Each structure stands twice: as structure tokens, then as C-alpha cells.
Amino acid sequence: MSLYFALAMLEAGSAGQTKADLRDFLAASPETDIGQELSKLYALMSYEREGAAEAIANALWIKEDLVGQDGAGVKEAWLDQMTHEFYASALAVDFSDTKTSQMMSDWVAEQTRGKIKPEIDVSDPLLLLVLMNTVYFKADWLDPFSESDLVEEAFYGQDQVIDQVPYLRGHFTNRSVLLSDRFTAAQLPLMNGRMVFVLPQEGLEAQDLLADPSFLSDLTFASWGGADLRIQLPKFSYRNKTDILKAMEGLGLSDIVQGSPDLSAMLDISAEVSTISQETFIALDEKGVEAAGYTEIQIRETGAMPVEMDQVYLTLNRPFLYIIQDDAGNPLFVGIIRNPLAE
Incomplete structure (x- = not known):
């Protein structure tokens, strides 16, 4: 979700073939106004109540001498869209000042409730602006686990067996299951x-x-079926940083x-994306789940089928996939657990 918001801000500033290609990458239909749709989603994803919280934030960090430069800076129409549809904060900064990267890191930490405090490098002398998005999510289990549900058993990783991994065991009636x-x-x-927990069949990763x-x-x-579910899942807490362009x-x-993307709806000068990086945090225990993510885009100057089931056993003791969805079904975080004890 964080990457989608960040790329959508980039799409809004693009034109021509670059815009068409980004829309295809974002799976946007011709009639979809991405900015307006994400504006609605932003409102739905901003709340805090007992046992649940969700927040999203966007920010633009702009080289200070690009602001207010008619014909040689940032396009006002794009800035207006960022402010009104993406609710983005826009800040004019001096990237050569060492305090700027600290200020940017502090902003991420504040938006993610202290779960992510990245080391941000803005030393590129050709850097023009940085687009940022953060997503924060916290929720208690609707049916929490208890201390008596905790056991320690092995986890069978791809290349090693990890002993004494703490697991949560649960027995639930009428749970959604897909085979x-x-x-x-x-x-x-x-x-x-x-x-959502997804365990690949043996032989698949x-x-x-x-x-x-x-x-x-x-x-x-x-079409998910209902079943009596006996599940065993490991507790885990980990952080991950990804070079999105490489991945x-x-x-x-x-x-x-x-290379030569068309970012003419954003800037009056030729530019390209130099880096797209993402960092995530997730923790799962007997109480619930907490997750946070941030995406940073730096721009520099250039030239299954339904099945009826009675009972299902799901023991997540080898690498598995998880998806955290909000009430609307939006996939906020997607990841793979290969070692539950790795941080």
C-alpha cells in the first residue's frame, strides 16, 4: 500500500508515455482518477479507537530553490494536487544541510509511532525532491490468544531447522479457509x-x-469456505529494507x-527517479498485530476455487506468506516469514 501511494504521487507528476506506463504498472483503468480514489482511501485509513488504529501520511521534500521559480521549478498544479488529494505536506529544504536528513527521519518516526527511524541519504548534489509515504496499522485479535496457547517447537526454514520457536495455538469455529x-x-x-496466512504446498516457495x-x-x-480451524503460527517481530527498483x-x-522519463507535469526541468526504497516493521503476538511501512522516492536532475470443508489444520512451521488487510480488504502489508526469530 505504501509503495502504491508513493508511485501514485509520481504518476500524478508524469506525462505522455511515462504516465501511461505508470498507470499500467499501477493497474489503473483508463477511467480511474487515481488521485481521487486515493483521497477517499486516505479518509478511510485515518482513525484510532480502542484496539485498532490506522494512519497514512504523505510528504514532499523539495529543493528550496525550486519553489516559486516560474518556469524553472516545481509545477504549482502538481503541488496543489498533492496537497488536496494526497494530503501531502510540502517542505522546501536544503539537501546539503545535514539537519535535513535528520528532519526527514524524524518525520518518518513520528508517523510510524517510533517503529521506523530510517537512515536517509540526501547527499546527491543533483537531488531535486523526495516523495515519501508512511502507513501505520495496529489491531488486536478479535479472539485473542492466551498464555496457555503458547508452545515452543521447531520451524523448518529453507536451509536450516530453527529450534525453540514460540508458537501460538488456536482452535476456532467457522473461520474462512481456502484450499x-x-x-x-x-x-x-x-x-x-x-x-491472512498462506502456506504453500510442499515443493513450492x-x-x-x-x-x-x-x-x-x-x-x-x-470464494472462501467456512471451517473449524486449528492453527499454529509463530510469534515474530522483524524489520526489512528493500531496494524497490532492484526488487x-x-x-x-x-x-x-x-533514463528520460516524462515528469513534465511535476517539474520544469528534466529529471529521473534515482532510488525507490522501502522499509517495513511488523510484530505479531498473542494480543494482535502492529505494522508500519515507509516508501521513499528520490528524484534527481538529468537530462483459487471454493471448497467446502469440515475441519482444517494449518501449522505454519515452514516459510509462509502473510497479508494484513483492513476492513475494506485493502492489502496494507504483504510479506514472507522465513525465520520467525530473525529481527
């Missing part, structure tokens, strides 16, 4: 959404499922935004 020839999936409800572009949408719109090299994102 296919590739995986077994189950949903556990949260106070403001749900968490979690990344094999994610490599299918339609996997997440197929999972969302599949999505096979999807052609770098070809769209690097």
Missing part, C-alpha cells in the same frame, strides 16, 4: 481487518506465489522511471 493445489490459506479476524501477478487479487476475490527489475519499473 488450492498450490496452498492452504486461513483468515484470522482483527478488530479492524484481518490477517512463498515467492513462487507472489511471482504470479494475479495471486493477491485472486486471493482477495476467491522489481523484472517488472520493468526502472525502465519507466529512469
Whole structure:
């Protein structure tokens, strides 16, 4: 979700073939106004109540001598759209000042409730602006686990067996479960959404499922069956940082935004995306789930089928996939657990 918001801000500032390619990458239909749709989503994702909280924030960090420069700076129409549709804060900064990167890191930490405090490098002398998005989510289990549900057993990683991993065991009636020839999936409800656990069949890896572009949408719109669920899932807490351009090299994102992209709806000068980085945090225990993520885009100057089931056992003691969805079914966080004890 964080990456989608950040790329949508970039799409709003693009034109021509670059805009068309970004819209295809974002799976936006010709009639979809991405900014207006995300504006509605922003309102839905901003709340805090007992046992549940969700927040999203956007910010633009702009080289100070680009602001107010008619014909040689940032386009006012794009800035207006960022303010009114993306609710983005726009700040004119001096990237050569060492205090700027600290200020940016502090902003991320504040928006993610202290869960992420990134080391931000804005030393590129050609840096023009940085687009940022943060997402924060916290929810208690609708049916919490108890201390008596805790056990320690082995987890069978790809290359090693990890002993004494703490697990949560639960027995729930009438839970949503999906069986296919590739995986077994189950949903556990949260106070403001749900968490989906996907265990690939033996011989398949979690990344094999994610490599299918339609996997997440197929999972969302599949006809889930109801079943008596006995689940065993590991407690975990970890952080992850990803070079998005490298990770999505096979999807052609770098070809769209690097080299000579058309960012003329955003800037009066030629520019390209130099880096897209993302950092995430997630923790799961007997009380619930807490997750946070941030995405940073730096721009520099250039030239399954329904099944009826009675009872399902799901023991997540080898690498598995998780998806955190809010009440509207939006996939806020997606990840793979390969080692529950890794931080």
C-alpha cells in the first residue's frame, strides 16, 4: 500500500508515455482518477479507537530553490494536487544541510509511532525532491490468544531447522479457509481487518506465489469456505529494507522511471527517479498485530476455487506468506516469514 501511494504521487507528476506506463504498472483503468480514489482511501485509513488504529501520511521534500521559480521549478498544479488529494505536506529544504536528513527521519518516526527511524541519504548534489509515504496499522485479535496457547517447537526454514520457536495455538469455529493445489490459506479476524496466512504446498516457495501477478487479487476475490480451524503460527517481530527498483527489475519499473522519463507535469526541468526504497516493521503476538511501512522516492536532475470443508489444520512451521488487510480488504502489508526469530 505504501509503495502504491508513493508511485501514485509520481504518476500524478508524469506525462505522455511515462504516465501511461505508470498507470499500467499501477493497474489503473483508463477511467480511474487515481488521485481521487486515493483521497477517499486516505479518509478511510485515518482513525484510532480502542484496539485498532490506522494512519497514512504523505510528504514532499523539495529543493528550496525550486519553489516559486516560474518556469524553472516545481509545477504549482502538481503541488496543489498533492496537497488536496494526497494530503501531502510540502517542505522546501536544503539537501546539503545535514539537519535535513535528520528532519526527514524524524518525520518518518513520528508517523510510524517510533517503529521506523530510517537512515536517509540526501547527499546527491543533483537531488531535486523526495516523495515519501508512511502507513501505520495496529489491531488486536478479535479472539485473542492466551498464555496457555503458547508452545515452543521447531520451524523448518529453507536451509536450516530453527529450534525453540514460540508458537501460538488456536482452535476456532467457522473461520474462512481456502484450499488450492498450490496452498492452504486461513483468515484470522482483527478488530479492524484481518490477517491472512498462506502456506504453500510442499515443493513450492512463498515467492513462487507472489511471482504470479494475479495471486493477491485472486486471493482477495476467491470464494472462501467456512471451517473449524486449528492453527499454529509463530510469534515474530522483524524489520526489512528493500531496494524497490532492484526488487522489481523484472517488472520493468526502472525502465519507466529512469533514463528520460516524462515528469513534465511535476517539474520544469528534466529529471529521473534515482532510488525507490522501502522499509517495513511488523510484530505479531498473542494480543494482535502492529505494522508500519515507509516508501521513499528520490528524484534527481538529468537530462483459487471454493471448497467446502469440515475441519482444517494449518501449522505454519515452514516459510509462509502473510497479508494484513483492513476492513475494506485493502492489502496494507504483504510479506514472507522465513525465520520467525530473525529481527
